[in-house]
Amino acid sequence: MFSKTLLQKMHEKVLIRNIILVVAIFVLTFTLAACSKSVSGTYYNQKNKEEYLELKSDGTFYVKEGGLGFAGKYKIDGNEITLETSIGMAAKGVINGNTITDEEGQIWIKE
Incomplete structure (x- = not known):
């Protein structure tokens, strides 16, 4: 054929x-x-539930810590997260499952 x-x-x-x-x-x-x-979601400070970090799915965040609130954008590179405010302040942390450990050793737990 x-x-x-x-x-x-x-x-x-x-x-x-x-x-x-x-x-x-x-x-x-x-x-x-x-x-x-x-x-994305809300993470609470392990030692103080009144302090929290909200990571939104659009890449923005809001954090309330020490009685103050800050907003900005976040970036993720591997398991490292960087939060940056509109005035140029930045903070880094390490993501491990449902927790974020900040540069000062504070643990933030997603609930």
């Missing part, structure tokens, strides 16, 4: 490429959604 036509072979390659592309988009979307969900 005759082998597949060139047009049929091209169609198969396009179909396979499209399937791979859809799977890659799904995996990337799921991964990004899982990351943002796992970090």
Whole structure:
């Protein structure tokens, strides 16, 4: 019998490429959604529940500590988080599961 036509072979390659592309988009979307969900939320100071850090899924934060409130944006690099206010103040911490440990050793627990 005759082998597949060139047009049929091209169609198969396009179909396979499209399937791979859809799977890659799904995996990337799921991964990004899982990351943002796992970090966003409210973390309370382990020693003082009146102090808290709210990480929003849009990359912004609000923290209430020592009777003062600050807002700004946060960035995550690996397990390190950096909070930066609009006036240039910055603080860093380490994310470990549902906790963040700040530069002073304070532990903030997500609830």
